[in-house]
Amino acid sequence: QVQLxxxxxxxVQAGDSLRLSCAASGRAVSNYLMGWFRxxxxxxxxxxxxxxxxxxxxxxADSVKGRFTISRDNAKNTLYLEMNSLQLEDTAVYYCAxxxxxxDPRSIEMYDAWGQGxxxxxxx
Numbered sequence: 001q002v003q004l005x006x007x008x009x010x011x012v013q014a015g016d017s018l019r020l021s022c023a024a025s026g027r028a029v030s031n032y033l034m035g036w037f038r039x040x041x042x043x044x045x046x047x048x049x050x051x052x053x054x055x056x057x058x059x060x061a062d063s064v065k066g067r068f069t070i071s072r073d074n075a076k077n078t079l080y081l082e083m084n085s086l087q088l089e090d091t092a093v094y095y096c097a098x099x100x101x102x103x104d105p106r107s108i109e110m111y112d113a114w115g116q117g118x119x120x121x122x123x124x
Contacts, residue, residue: 002098013086020118027113029079035111036097040093099113
């Protein structure tokens with residue numbers, strides 16, 4: 001059974017940085033498409049970043065490009081999201097996701113396992 005557990009969220013000020021972690025069990029993160037999504041209150045879940053199998057490519061939403069970096073540590077079987085220059089609009093619950101991959105890493109449909117989420121709140 002695949003389990004994804006996020007951590008690292010919290011309350012920060014605009015301009016600060018945070019690093020989210022996603023510890024995986026039951027599946028090797030190196031062999032799967034791994035992604036981060038977020039959902040703000042009252043909004044739909046949206047794509048943030050993804051990293052393809054075997055680290056061939058990374059993908060970012062336009063809103064976070066240049067500020068966020070996705071990476072993974074295969075030895076620790078853990079996915080990360082380094083978030084810099086955080087903005088008020090980044091406030092959301094952040095979810096880690098894993099899947100076999102497909103033609104569109106930005107699509108929720110490409111993922112078959114999800115974490116429980118971690119709250120990130122950015123204040124002014």
